[in-house]
Every structure is written in structure tokens, then in C-alpha cells.
Amino acid sequence: MRVHRAAAIAEVAGPLLIAAIAEVIARRGRCRLGLSGGSTPAGTMRWLAEHLADVDMARLWITWVDERNVPLHHPDSSHRLAAETGLLDRAGMVLPMCFGGELESEKIGFEAGFEVDFDGAIDIALLGVGPDGHIASLFPGHAGLSASGLCVAVPDSPKPPDERLSLTLAVLEAVDVAVLLARGAGKATALSRRDPAMPISRYRPRGDYHWVLDDAAAAALEKR
Numbered sequence: 051m052r053v054h055r056a057a058a059i060a061e062v063a064g065p066l067l068i069a070a071i072a073e074v075i076a077r078r079g080r081c082r083l084g085l086s087g088g089s090t091p092a093g094t095m096r097w098l099a100e101h102l103a104d105v106d107m108a109r110l111w112i113t114w115v116d117e118r119n120v121p122l123h124h125p126d127s128s129h130r131l132a133a134e135t136g137l138l139d140r141a142g143m144v145l146p147m148c149f150g151g152e153l154e155s156e157k158i159g160f161e162a163g164f165e166v167d168f169d170g171a172i173d174i175a176l177l178g179v180g181p182d183g184h185i186a187s188l189f190p191g192h193a194g195l196s197a198s199g200l201c202v203a204v205p206d207s208p209k210p211p212d213e214r215l216s217l218t219l220a221v222l223e224a225v226d227v228a229v230l231l232a233r234g235a236g237k238a239t240a241l242s243r244r245d246p247a248m249p250i251s252r253y254r255p256r257g258d259y260h261w262v263l264d265d266a267a268a269a270a271l272e273k274r
């Protein structure tokens with residue numbers, strides 16, 4: 051795992067993700083990127099929208115690592131958050147995560163008309179982390195943390211909205227690249243603890259694992 055300290059998170063996370071997306075596309079013909087919600091990733095999603103070349107965008111399938119049980123265009127929707135950054139506009143495929151546990155395909159972009167073979171697995175995860183060490187919608191002490199399969203319903207999220215859907219830890223770990231973003235000193239406790247109850251402490255992605263921290267999170271982490 052590599053730790054990157056960045057005055058501006060998007061300026062470091064963006065190029066990391068662009069290189070990873072291009073490498074996965076070169077190897078697999080397309081790249082399945084799983085996005086998080088929350089306030090931290092918006093700047094990086096906007097940076098990607100501004101810098102990803104069309105050729106890569108056409109081969110980029112975008113889905114989510116978790117979603118809230120609200121309509122796709124609701125203010126709390128992670129889908130809406132990504133849409134507002136412009137990142138969905140040119141993506142080859144956008145696959146919203148819908149609470150019924152069904153991953154519905156919403157064909158947009160240049161490749162309408164072919165069948166979507168999407169089992170929910172992702173190649174790259176863009177994650178945030180909560181002060182309690184949660185990632186996606188997997189929370190400390192919650193059953194979802196040990197769920198098997200693709201997705202787990204979370205009816206009682208300690209972070210509102212309470213009803214969510216999340217990819218499981220195993221699916222989040224089966225990625226080629228994981229990029230975790232943390233902004234603010236308040237995340238340092240979660241980043242520094244080796245508490246097995248904390249999802250971030252248990253998270254061991256198979257592929258490359260990057261933390262991109264702003265100065266406040268990095269400085270607080272160094273003091274631990």
C-alpha cells in the first residue's frame with residue numbers, strides 16, 4: 051500500500067486513476083470503475099471528467115461500490131453526485147446500483163444495443179473512509195462486513211441515509227487497483243488504528259492499493 055500526501059487530492063488521485071483505467075482497458079478491453087459516495091471523491095470525479103480521453107471513456111463502465119436507497123436523482127444519491135461532476139456524460143456504460151439488489155444497466159454513450167454482461171465485479175475501486183473506519187457501506191460491527199456474495203443490503207447504516215446497498219468486502223478486495231481518499235484530521239484515527247472491527251483495517255485489496263491523503267489527514271496520521 052502506498053501513501054500519497056496531496057495538497058489537492060484530485061491532482062494526485064486523478065492521474066493515478068487515469069493510468070490504472072488505461073492499463074485495465076489495454077489488458078481487458080474495458081474497465082469497470084466502482085465509485086463511492088460522500089463529499090471527498092467529488093473533486094476527483096470532476097478531475098477525471100475533465101482529463102479522461104474519449105477513447106478511454108468509451109471503454110469505461112461506471113458503477114458504485116455502494117448506494118443509498120433513494121431515487122437515482124435524489125440529493126442523497128451517489129449516482130446523482132457522480133452525474134453532477136460530469137463523469138457519467140461520456141462513460142461507455144453507466145450501471146446504477148439499485149436497492150432491489152438488481153444491477154440495472156442504463157446504456158448511455160456510444161455502444162447501445164449490445165447485451166451487458168455485468169456480474170457486479172469491478173476492476174478499480176475509488177473509496178472514501180469514514181471516521182469510524184467504514185468503507186463503502188460496510189460499517190464496524192455490522193453483519194454486512196462478513197457478508198458473502200456480491201452485494202449486501204444495509205438497513206441500519208449509522209451514517210444517514212440509513213438504508214443502503216454495498217458491495218461486499220470480498221468483491222471490493224478483488225480489484226486490480228484500489229484508491230482510497232481521506233481528507234481532514236478526523237480520518238486519521240481510522241487510518242492509524244489496526245482495529246480488526248474497522249473495515250479499513252481488514253481491507254486487503256488484491257491489486258495496487260493507494261491512499262491519497264490531504265495535508266491535514268497525513269499530518270494527523272504522522273502524529274499517531
Ligand code: 6PG
Pocket residue numbers: 086087088089090091116117118128177178179180184185186187209
Ligand atoms: C457513502 C460512501 C462512504 C463515504 C465515506 C466518506 O455513500 O457515504 O460510500 O463510504 O465514502 O463515508 O465520506 P466523506 O468523503 O463524505 O467523508
